[in-house]
Amino acid sequence: MTVPTAGATLEIRDLHVSVETDGADKEILTGVDLTIRPGETHAIMGPNGSGKSTLAYAVAGHPKYTVTAGTVTLDGEDVLAMSIDERARAGLFLAMQYPVEVPGVSVSNFLRSAATAIRGEAPKLRLWVKEQKEAMSRLEMDPGFSERSVNEGFSGGEKKRHEILQLELLRPKVAILDETDSGLDVDALRVVSEGVNRVRAGGTTGVVLITHYTRILNYISPDFVHVFVKGRIAESGGPELADELEAHGYAKYGVDALTPAGGRGLPTSPVLPGVVAPA
Amino acid sequence: MADVLATERAALKETGGITDGSIAVGVRPSTPRSPADVRPERLRSADPDAFVLPTGREEEWRFTPIDRVRPLLDAAPSAAHLSVDSEVPPGAELLELPAGSVDVPLPVDRLAALALARAGDALVVRVPKGAELDAPVVLRLTGTGTGEVVWGHVVLDIAEQARATVVLEHAGSAHYAACVSVLIGDGAQLQLVQVQDWAPDTLHVAHVASRLGRDARLLSTQVSLGGDLVRITETVDFDGPGGDVELRGVSFADGGQHLEHRLLVDHSAPHCRSRVTYKSALQGDEAHTVWVGDVLIRAAAEGTDTYELNRNLLLTPEARADSVPNLEIETGEIAGAGHASATGRFDDEQLFYLRARGIPADDARRMVVRGFFAEVIESLGVPALEERLMALIEDELGRAFA
Structure with missing residues (x-):
């Protein structure tokens, strides 16, 4: 059932990204360097407002973000020269924190259209129905779900399962999961994490887990952990770095982390870059 | 009730892009305060001369390119007809009846009155008391040219406790002015689907006038795709309490097309419900859609529940969608009332x-x-x-x- 996917390496070099707010360009990413090789899982952790999501959306090609310097390549191909849909067909996938409602477009129609685009041909209907049904059942989704409009009236947990359903069906080369853990209860977090782990078990998909908390790392163990502060990677290390963040928060990176990295269930608060942590 | 409206207003602000519209709440004086208080489209008469010859400045004509409807306004009586092809399932009958033999709701404007006066025999679909049709009645009305104006009158007479679906399909080339009289008896249900799939040179101006008996139900869907100019006015009158009406519409306007839908739901009886959902997409130079949704809740119409929604999707920048919801409320004892309108580009x-x-x-x-x-x-x-x-x-x- 698994569609074999050759891996690919995503290389981000000195990436600078701006967003226009109130008529002025504001630089959010200030020089990001990151390499994701096939089969690797990277966790990107950082306080709110550090630019983690901007990285995800800029790589996916969201028009709101302007790349002002740097390069992004996938196996040497210039990602920044590609349109949004070309990037997805090249093998990039973004699981969104806030998936968008598309009224009147059913989940089944959407999934089949996406699979057709990514695979380059329409999957055979009978096989596809089976494939979709099995993937939904693994994510503990009700079969009736496929007749609903995309994301319309979905609960937070349903939206995230739907994102991971797409991840499993589309089998990208590199998947960026933007705060997939946020707003999930323990059961949903387990189901969603198992989905991500099934994709990882294929051994070729590179995974970038963007998260504020270490909670999801109890389910998905990363090979690398990066601390993202003020629009760039401040420190990189192995899984032990996550434990350190769990214990000490982001204070040592010069930001006032009002919530410790491991703060389960605590409200997230906006953190202004440059505010020095209190003693 | 004030709270209900506050919520609606807040909802409206969230939707954004309101073209126009109003919610007026208050008790209407028994005599108009000034001539401006008499909304012209509320005049109903079978006499064409009761209506002024439109110039385009009148409220009910202000969105219509009056020069383009001139061929209808200036036309002489004629005996021209659309060709009729029909599917009539058992239980229903299709008749031609002389003008005046059926009591129908009064016309809403000059062209509707002219159509009623000049159409000659009416084409009547009759579904007798208690009949439940297994299949839709389909009337295909096809125009064969724009040489002469066709004056038409179609009557859908759904007797009490009957259930029917009627599909009225328009195609071909025509200059066509018509009245469609929809009579739904007590406890009867009608699903009406009217399709405008005209050739590009067609002018079609019509009044679809529905009258619902006690506990009657109407689900009406207007689909306007073809034609040079289409202007459909739908009116709903309630003859008794408990009526339920859903008016839906879909328009897709291409370059140069004018597709106009005007609605007047007149809540004059208590405990009736109305829902209006109209959507249009527009693409190309001078593509123009108009939606005017008037809902009037009269003092007697306690327990009314109404909501109307209009959404317009501009696919190209040169298209224009006018959207004017109006809600006039004369009683405080309603179950709910609101409207929303939004016009936007692709999300x-x-x-x-x-x-x-x-x-x-x-x-x-x-x-x-x-x-x-x-x-x-x-x-x-x-x-x-x-x-x-x-x-x-x-x-x-x-x-x-x-």
Whole structure:
């Protein structure tokens, strides 16, 4: 059932990204360097407002973000020269924190259209129905779900399962999961994490887990952990770095982390870059 | 009730892009305060001369390019007809009855009055008391040319406790002015689908006038796709309490087309419900849609529940959608009342989401528009018809994203 996917390496070099707010360009990413090789899982952790999501959306090609310097390549191909849909067909996938409602477009129609685009041909209907049904059942989704409009009236947990359903069906080369853990209860977090782990078990998909908390790392163990502060990677290390963040928060990176990295269930608060942590 | 309206107003602000519109609350004085208080479209008469010859400055004509309807306004009586092809299932009958033999709701404007006066025999679909039709009645009215104006009168007479679906399909070339009189008896239910799939040179101005008996139900769907100019006025009168009406509409205007839908739901009886959902997509230079939704809740209409919604999707910048919801409330004892109107371009976030899954931009736009209309079409509950209408919309989309 698994569609074999050759891996690919995503290389981000000195990436600078701006967003226009109130008529002025504001630089959010200030020089990001990151390499994701096939089969690797990277966790990107950082306080709110550090630019983690901007990285995800800029790589996916969201028009709101302007790349002002740097390069992004996938196996040497210039990602920044590609349109949004070309990037997805090249093998990039973004699981969104806030998936968008598309009224009147059913989940089944959407999934089949996406699979057709990514695979380059329409999957055979009978096989596809089976494939979709099995993937939904693994994510503990009700079969009736496929007749609903995309994301319309979905609960937070349903939206995230739907994102991971797409991840499993589309089998990208590199998947960026933007705060997939946020707003999930323990059961949903387990189901969603198992989905991500099934994709990882294929051994070729590179995974970038963007998260504020270490909670999801109890389910998905990363090979690398990066601390993202003020629009760039401040420190990189192995899984032990996550434990350190769990214990000490982001204070040592010069930001006032009002919530410790491991703060389960605590409200997230906006953190202004440059505010020095209190003693 | 003030709270209800406050909520609606807040909801309106969230939707954004209101073209125009008002909610007026108050008790109307028994005599008008000034001539301006008499809304011209509220005048109902069978006498064409009771209505002024429109100049385009009148409230009910101000969105209509009056020069383009001149051929209808200036036309002489004629005996021209549309050709009629029909499917009439057992239990229903199709008749031609002389003008004046059926008591119908009064015309709403000059062209409707002229149509009623000049149409000659009316084409009558009659569903007798208690009959439940297994299949839709289909009337295909086809124009054979624009040489002479066709004056038409169609009557749908659904007797008490009957249930029917009637599909009225228009195609071909015509200059056509018509009245469609919809009479729904006590406890009867009618699903009416009216399709405007005209050739590009057609002018079609019509008044669809419904009158509902006690506990009667009407589900009306207007689908306007073809024609040079289409102007449909739908009015709903309630003859007794408990009436329930859903008015839906779908328009797809191409370059140069004028598609106008005007509605007047007159809540004069208590405990009636009305829902209005009209959607249009526009693409191309001078594509123009107009939606005017008037809902009047009279003092006697306690327990009224009404909501109207208009959504317009501009696919190209040169298109224009006018949207004017009006809600006039004369009693405080209502169950709910509100309206929402929004006109916008493609939602960038929707397109981004679809494209981020590899779906090419044009396919993504097509999916969004198809989905936008599917919400109305796929609720018809007549699968063959839904398929055909979606196919017509696919044709429009094919042209839009050629």
